[in-house]
Amino acid sequence: MSPIQTVIVDDEALARGVLREMLAAHADVEIAAECGNGFEAVKVVSEMRPDLVLLDIQMPKLDGFEVLELIASDVTVIFVTAYDQYAIRAFEVHAVDYLLKPFSPERLAEALDRARARIAAKEQVPDGLVAAGRARQTPLERILIRDRADVHVIPVDKIDYLESQDDYVSVKASGKSFLKEQTLAELETLLDEDVFVRIHRRYILNIARLSRIELAVKDNRIAILADGSKLPISRSGYARLKELLK
Amino acid sequence: MHPILSDRRRLALYLLGWLPIGLLLTAGLSARASWPTAAALLLPLSIVFAFMSLNAGYLCRVFPIDARATLWRTLIVQVVAAAMVSALWIAIGEMWVRALTFIAPDLPVGVVFAERRLLLFVIGALLFWLASILHYLLIAFEASQQAERRAIELSLLTRDAELKALRAQIDPHFLFNSLHSISALTTVDPAAARRMCLLLADFLRETLRLGANNRISLADEFALADRFLEIERVRLGSRLQVTRETDPQATACLVPPLLIQPLVENAVVHGVSQLIEGGTIRIAASRGGPTLTIRVENPCDPDRPRRQRAGLGLDLLKKRVVTQFGAEGTVLVEEDGGCFRVEVRIPAEVAA
Numbered sequence: 304m305s306p307i308q309t310v311i312v313d314d315e316a317l318a319r320g321v322l323r324e325m326l327a328a329h330a331d332v333e334i335a336a337e338c339g340n341g342f343e344a345v346k347v348v349s350e351m352r353p354d355l356v357l358l359d360i361q362m363p364k365l366d367g368f369e370v371l372e373l374i375a376s377d378v379t380v381i382f383v384t385a386y387d388q389y390a391i392r393a394f395e396v397h398a399v400d401y402l403l404k405p406f407s408p409e410r411l412a413e414a415l416d417r418a419r420a421r422i423a424a425k426e427q428v429p430d431g432l433v434a435a436g437r438a439r440q441t442p443l444e445r446i447l448i449r450d451r452a453d454v455h456v457i458p459v460d461k462i463d464y465l466e467s468q469d470d471y472v473s474v475k476a477s478g479k480s481f482l483k484e485q486t487l488a489e490l491e492t493l494l495d496e497d498v499f500v501r502i503h504r505r506y507i508l509n510i511a512r513l514s515r516i517e518l519a520v521k522d523n524r525i526a527i528l529a530d531g532s533k534l535p536i537s538r539s540g541y542a543r544l545k546e547l548l549k
Numbered sequence: 550m551h552p553i554l555s556d557r558r559r560l561a562l563y564l565l566g567w568l569p570i571g572l573l574l575t576a577g578l579s580a581r582a583s584w585p586t587a588a589a590l591l592l593p594l595s596i597v598f599a600f601m602s603l604n605a606g607y608l609c610r611v612f613p614i615d616a617r618a619t620l621w622r623t624l625i626v627q628v629v630a631a632a633m634v635s636a637l638w639i640a641i642g643e644m645w646v647r648a649l650t651f652i653a654p655d656l657p658v659g660v661v662f663a664e665r666r667l668l669l670f671v672i673g674a675l676l677f678w679l680a681s682i683l684h685y686l687l688i689a690f691e692a693s694q695q696a697e698r699r700a701i702e703l704s705l706l707t708r709d710a711e712l713k714a715l716r717a718q719i720d721p722h723f724l725f726n727s728l729h730s731i732s733a734l735t736t737v738d739p740a741a742a743r744r745m746c747l748l749l750a751d752f753l754r755e756t757l758r759l760g761a762n763n764r765i766s767l768a769d770e771f772a773l774a775d776r777f778l779e780i781e782r783v784r785l786g787s788r789l790q791v792t793r794e795t796d797p798q799a800t801a802c803l804v805p806p807l808l809i810q811p812l813v814e815n816a817v818v819h820g821v822s823q824l825i826e827g828g829t830i831r832i833a834a835s836r837g838g839p840t841l842t843i844r845v846e847n848p849c850d851p852d853r854p855r856r857q858r859a860g861l862g863l864d865l866l867k868k869r870v871v872t873q874f875g876a877e878g879t880v881l882v883e884e885d886g887g888c889f890r891v892e893v894r895i896p897a898e899v900a901a
Contacts, residue, residue: 314822315730317733317783317784318730320733320737321729321732339825361822364823364850385722404726404729405728458852
């Protein structure tokens with residue numbers, strides 16, 4: 304049997320050290336990489352496709368859940384944290400175990416046994432479930448986008464508008480656009496409905512960016528944004544916009 | 550409790566107050582009768598009425614003048630009570646007159662009393678109302694005193710509770726993370742593990758000890774922060790840097806305990822530890838005349854999720870500064886770009 308390729312993710316060197324030390328007792332576990340932050344973790348995990356990730360939750364920039372959202376769902380995850388309040392959410396995103404710091408070598412061995420069983424069964428977590436765990440944090444405060452190995456974190460208040468492109472959403476923020484693998488309808492349910500409004504089948508607008516509304520042809524309105532860009536407004540979109548501006 | 554009978558000093562003052570009334574009544578009557586006649590008749594009766602009027606105290610308790618009571622009912626009760634007490638007084642007067650005629654038959658008390666009976670009845674009723682007003686005033690005075698006392702007790706209790714809350718404020722995650730660091734160090738560097746244990750014990754003990762004081766020196770507060778930062782440095786390594794600018798005049802000042810510690814904790818938990826490269830926490834304290842200024846500044850991630858922003862600790866700090874220093878204390882919180890800054894200004898106090 305091939306060894307279990309494992310990646311350790313923790314922003315604290317000592318915490319990585321204790322895992323490395325305890326994992327040495329398990330011959331079938333091979334440490335493929337260690338990451339000191341979430342960005343590195345996303346990059347390393349998507350490149351190496353390890354079997355197991357030992358993932359800290361409280362990390363700078365990207366927390367453990369955000370890392371999980373951005374990496375492939377076929378990797379088995381054990382969360383390692385000093386915070387007990389995330390346990391429920393951790394199991395909702397199908398983590399095999401949840402280790403509370405400080406933990407004993409026995410407790411880690413138990414978690415590894417579960418991971419071995421999960422890996423042997425080649426159980427895969429349906430994509431929807433990961434998203435469901437994520438959905439608890441609504442309204443969304445930032446949108447995470449993986450562009451190959453790079454990760455962009457876009458705070459929602461920096462977003463100008465979102466444009467649907469089939470199964471993707473193009474996120475326009477500060478003059479740049481980023482492609483996210485998610486449908487516009489899905490994103491719409493996650494965004495703050497007092498700020499973001501679906502003005503058209505293909506567009507969601509950040510209301511703070513709206514400069515004025517122009518009447519193009521009869522019953523055909525156009526939203527002019529602060530930076531001058533123009534977006535079409537559908538009839539039902541106009542009704543929603545009016546409701547929000549009231 | 551009766552507002553006058555319950556206090557011997559008050560009762561004495563009350564009876565003393567009746568002396569001029571008795572004399573006044575006597576003087577009023579002496580226009581008609583001789584001095585001895587008026588005095589023999591009215592001085593004892595005044596003293597009797599003084600005691601009778603004490604009944605107003607019970608009446609005032611049962612029919613208080615406050616928002617809940619109906620005013621007209623209280624008025625009717627007072628009118629009826631005054632009439633009854635005064636009538637009883639006149640009856641007692643009647644008996645006293647008979648007794649006097651028996652003891653000193655040459656004094657014409659009987660005639661004088663018969664002539665002035667109605668007037669005395671009216672005066673008696675008025676005096677009873679006067680007594681009622683006095684009792685109402687005393688009751689109100691007692692109530693306000695009691696409210697004041699309760700307010701003081703309450704503020705003492707709140708301060709006590711606040712300190713307990715402060716001492717309980719030691720973040721459990723800080724403890725768990727520290728214990729995890731110790732667990733990691735035990736095999737790699739046992740000496741460092743022991744040092745960390747001692748630091749942690751020191752920090753906990755000092756937090757409890759300082760929290761029990763009303764005021765501590767800023768130097769003590771900073772020493773506590775140093776221990777905390779040293780523990781966090783074991784965990785965060787070179788990501789955590791600290792600089793401090795203080796002048797000895799400032800560190801000699803007295804501050805409420807654990808005033809700065811939450812700021813330093815925030816600077817680590819919500820600031821430096823949320824940055825991949827870490828950063829430098831700048832702590833400064835200076836004294837300008839009557840004002841002590843303490844500033845804690847840290848780099849932060851401007852894009853961090855809102856829920857990670859420091860809230861509770863800062864609110865508590867603001868509340869403490871307001872309750873302890875009123876308008877003389879200010880807490881200024883600023884964030885621009887990637888820099889978070891809290892400035893606390895309080896009156897500079899030094900140990901006597």
